[in-house]
Amino acid sequence: MNSVSLLGRWAINSVLRLGRAAVFLAVTLIASVKILRRFRLVVQQVFAVGVLTVLIIVVSGLFVGMVLGLQGYNTLVDFGAESSLGLVVALSLTRELGPVLTALLFAGRAGSALTAEIGLMKATEQLAAMEMMAVDPMERVMAPRFLAGFVAMPLLAAMFTAIGIVGGHLIGVGVLGVDSGVYWSAMQEGVDVYDDVLNGAIKSVVFGFVVTWIAVFEGYDAVPTSEGVSRATTRTVVIASLAVLGLDFLLTSLMFTEV
Amino acid sequence: MPDATRPQERLIEIRDLRFSFGGNQIYDGLDVAIPRGKVTAIMGPSGCGKSTLLNFIGGRLRPDRGDVLVNGESVPSLNRGDLFDLRKQMGMMFQSSALLTDLTVFENVAFPLREHTSLPEALIKTLVLSKLQLVGLRGARSLMPSELSGGMTRRVALARAIALDPLLVMYDEPFTGLDPISMGIIVKLIREVNDALEMTSVVVTHDVAEACSIADYVYLLGNKKVVAHGTPEQMRNTESDDARQFMAGLPDGPVAYHYPARDYREDLFLEDLNE
Numbered sequence: 001m002n003s004v005s006l007l008g009r010w011a012i013n014s015v016l017r018l019g020r021a022a023v024f025l026a027v028t029l030i031a032s033v034k035i036l037r038r039f040r041l042v043v044q045q046v047f048a049v050g051v052l053t054v055l056i057i058v059v060s061g062l063f064v065g066m067v068l069g070l071q072g073y074n075t076l077v078d079f080g081a082e083s084s085l086g087l088v089v090a091l092s093l094t095r096e097l098g099p100v101l102t103a104l105l106f107a108g109r110a111g112s113a114l115t116a117e118i119g120l121m122k123a124t125e126q127l128a129a130m131e132m133m134a135v136d137p138m139e140r141v142m143a144p145r146f147l148a149g150f151v152a153m154p155l156l157a158a159m160f161t162a163i164g165i166v167g168g169h170l171i172g173v174g175v176l177g178v179d180s181g182v183y184w185s186a187m188q189e190g191v192d193v194y195d196d197v198l199n200g201a202i203k204s205v206v207f208g209f210v211v212t213w214i215a216v217f218e219g220y221d222a223v224p225t226s227e228g229v230s231r232a233t234t235r236t237v238v239i240a241s242l243a244v245l246g247l248d249f250l251l252t253s254l255m256f257t258e259v
Numbered sequence: 260m261p262d263a264t265r266p267q268e269r270l271i272e273i274r275d276l277r278f279s280f281g282g283n284q285i286y287d288g289l290d291v292a293i294p295r296g297k298v299t300a301i302m303g304p305s306g307c308g309k310s311t312l313l314n315f316i317g318g319r320l321r322p323d324r325g326d327v328l329v330n331g332e333s334v335p336s337l338n339r340g341d342l343f344d345l346r347k348q349m350g351m352m353f354q355s356s357a358l359l360t361d362l363t364v365f366e367n368v369a370f371p372l373r374e375h376t377s378l379p380e381a382l383i384k385t386l387v388l389s390k391l392q393l394v395g396l397r398g399a400r401s402l403m404p405s406e407l408s409g410g411m412t413r414r415v416a417l418a419r420a421i422a423l424d425p426l427l428v429m430y431d432e433p434f435t436g437l438d439p440i441s442m443g444i445i446v447k448l449i450r451e452v453n454d455a456l457e458m459t460s461v462v463v464t465h466d467v468a469e470a471c472s473i474a475d476y477v478y479l480l481g482n483k484k485v486v487a488h489g490t491p492e493q494m495r496n497t498e499s500d501d502a503r504q505f506m507a508g509l510p511d512g513p514v515a516y517h518y519p520a521r522d523y524r525e526d527l528f529l530e531d532l533n534e
Contacts, residue, residue, distance in 0.1 A: 121360075124355050124357060124360070125353045125354075125355050125357035126357050126358075126359055126360070128319070128353065128357065129351070129353055129357035129358075129359075130359075131317075131319060131346075132317050132319070132346060132349065132351045133346065133347075133351075133370070133371050133374065133419075134343040134344070134346035134347045134371075134374075134375065135370075135371075135374045136343075140374075
């Protein structure tokens with residue numbers, strides 16, 4: 001009986017959280033429209049959320065591209081198809097690895113930072129102080145951060161993909177001896193702007209939206225103690241990562257299923 | 260001493276306030292009148308809901324029953340826009356000071372001005388520096404909040420609270436955790452600011468000596484109601500047991516020393532049996 005009631009309480013709490021998150025999103029979106037008047041705040045946050053994440057994205061993208069080059073070559077060479085290496089690397093990155101890995105790294109680097117920052121602002125009464133100064137924290141704090149994450153994530157994913165393709169070239173052409181012209185022309189031949197690039201971009205926009213929403217909401221909803229903020233930060237990374245992987249499956253099955 | 264019974268003398272009037280939170284009743288019929296232009300101290304033991312009272316005055320919480328009037332307006336029934344307008348006439352100094360940690364001292368004090376006015380930069384600078392001069396921190400304008408001591412942080416918070424020249428300044432536990440010198444500065448500032456800028460001050464605190472040294476009027480909360488109120492002089496000579504225990508800091512009295520528990524001997528004995 002006790003475990004049943006615990007399960008019930010867990011379910012009720014989860015639904016309540018979901019409800020709060022939805023209301024939070026609605027309020028943030030309304031505030032986001034107003035904040036566009038003060039664009040400077042958004043720019044500051046794009047720097048904090050986006051620019052400071054560039055290094056980890058570039059390094060990860062380079063290594064993922066290099067690994068793809070290596071693994072792709074070893075598999076393709078058995079079939080004498082190493083000329084398709086450029087295509088394999090580019091498709092893997094634009095369709096899947098670019099958006100998904102960027103979103104996971106973004107959740108870990110920028111998402112956790114957003115949650116911790118907002119949670120600590122709550123714990124140190126900075127949000128309450130803004131309210132008492134007749135300044136709406138949703139407008140001043142949440143909306144710029146939300147917009148910044150939403151804008152930065154697709155750009156970071158594009159950067160990841162581009163660097164990854166260079167990484168594949170570095171290994172495939174530079175080390176393993178695939179012809180450079182073949183590497184690029186296979187890519188040019190096989191990658192479609194709509195099917196691959198646009199769908200990948202849509203994915204990264206969706207992931208950016210969801211990860212930033214989760215990160216900002218978790219910070220806002222955090223219990224205002226050091227333990228509460230640490231739990232909220234962990235939850236951001238865990239929930240955002242799972243959401244990205246789940247949504248990726250959903251979006252892939254919608255986009256890439258031939259009817 | 261103003262006659263707090265005359266309506267025009269009251270800036271804030273709390274009538275029959277009832278409020279419960281998470282199953283605990285916090286207030287059960289609280290009546291408080293804050294006289295205009297004076298320093299009023301709200302005192303009481305920790306956890307009696309004295310800081311929560313400021314959230315009602317600022318409209319961050321809504322009462323279950325009763326009314327909160329500030330300058331003649333009923334705070335719980337204001338819509339969001341009117342509430343925000345009213346809050347522009349209130350300054351608040353939080354216990355944690357709540358300075359915005361990503362802004363300098365100058366920008367923290369300028370924050371309300373930038374948010375609510377479109378004054379030219381030169382005028383903002385003049386206003387901010389005059390407030391910082393008042394609290395003695397004009398020289399610290401370019402420091403970040405993390406570089407300030409506890410007492411300095413509170414003074415910046417005070418400068419920010421008065422940046423818009425409000426009608427009312429609320430202080431939440433302004434003396435807690437300060438060294439004697441910083442405490443003396445804050446005590447002096449609260450009085451000076453109140454008189455120089457012709458404001459009304461509400462000081463929530465449990466420091467009896469400091470509060471009595473600056474307050475014109477004292478409310479003592481306890482047991483979900485107002486236990487006693489009067490001038491500091493009246494409070495010191497009070498006949499009420501509740502008030503005397505608090506004012507003199509006696510460990511036992513109407514507020515029991517022991518948290519409610521079973522009989523001590525029974526408790527020890529039963530523990531032994533269970534093991």
